[in-house]
Amino acid sequence: MRTIPSTKISETVRKMCIQAACELPRDVSDALEKAAAEEKSPVGRDIIERIRENVRLGREEQRPICQDTGVSVFFIQKGCDVGVDGGTLGNAINTGVKLGYEDGYLRKSVVRHPLDRVNTKTNTPAVIHFEEVEGDKLTICMMAKGAGCENMSRLRMLTPAQGEEGVKDFIVETVKKGWANPCPPVVVGVGIGGTFEVCALLAKKALLGDLGEKNPDPILARIEAELLERINNLGIGPQGLGGTVTALGVRILAHPCHIASLPVAVNMECHAHRHVKVTL
Ligand code: SF4
Structure with a gap:
């Protein structure tokens, strides 16, 4: 031992x-660089550039x-x-x-x-x-x-009859309800299945997935791509001031569940998606 x-x-x-607190991980800064290139709104582009400048200063000056x-x-x-x-x-x-x-x-x-x-x-x-x-x-x-994004998170116990469409609508509705509050562009963590508490935990854990990697589950990968498009079509944009980049990514984890239930949880995360991993 x-x-x-x-x-x-x-x-x-x-x-x-x-x-x-001071250094955004590479996958998030890469996603912000991609967002700067893709954002169509001039105001949105300006906001993303300010976010990127803030990220650079945080790293160089070791400030939150x-x-x-x-x-x-x-x-x-x-x-x-x-x-x-x-x-x-x-x-x-x-x-x-x-x-x-x-x-x-x-x-x-x-x-x-x-x-x-x-x-x-x-x-x-x-x-x-x-x-x-x-x-x-x-x-x-x-x-x-942070609390601004966490407070915009939601969980719902759907019925199996509501199916994939019900799950996707709930996720998009959650992002729409949050609008500017979670400091977009956001990262959307989703848990589907399990029980009430398991799907909430999955949604949080999903946020730790690398934004640059494709979901290994082909069903979830397809839904992530579809949801990202729908969310970016909401027009919320950077900091809620309008634009074409509302989310940097959608990450989903799923778990087996009861035949009579379909839990779904959405854990909202802001652009300041701060996470670190170390193995000892
Ligand atoms: S950027 Fe994130 S942590 Fe900072 S105020 Fe906005 S939601 Fe909170």
Whole structure:
């Protein structure tokens, strides 16, 4: 059994939090470059160029791309032959988040209770999803998830009779309802199937898919392409001021479900699609 010191995990997470806030990953900056070339509206093009300039400055000057540095969401894949030395994995991650948000001068955006609204001042607790896999590696994916886009997300329990058309209409309707609120151009994460909670989790996880890669599931790849076209035809455009690029991408994950249900969840993500992946 291989072991990783909890302090190493915390230090890795500390760096990931700062990197996520200041450096957009390559797939997102590539998608923004493509959007700049494709956008037909002059105002839309101007906005995308300003977004790209902001992204460049964030990377070069190591400053946060947005003032909302988000809730820290983690997807962990832990090999069954690797352990943590010196504490629990969850504690190691939360320590790293606390250090990263402090050292990176990032806004702490977490309250201890949804109703009394007292800020924890550490950006913890993080939201952590664990999955056990084969091997002796620990893979940590971190997203800094802003509230403007998260608040525009929706879930619906459709009936199987509503089928693919019902699913697609709900997704497009969700993007339309959000309009400028999720800071377009957006990334649309979709979960289809599973149960109530599984499809919500799939929608979040779908956002981690590389924007430049085709979905390996041919049915989902076809639906993603169709939805991207429909969403961009809504005319919302960059920052909601009109244009032909409303979304940078649509990513879908699916899961088996009950014969009598068809859950669908849409997790909206803004152009500041901040995520980092590290394997230890
Ligand atoms: S939705 Fe995204 S870009 Fe807009 S304020 Fe929130 S984190 Fe920033």
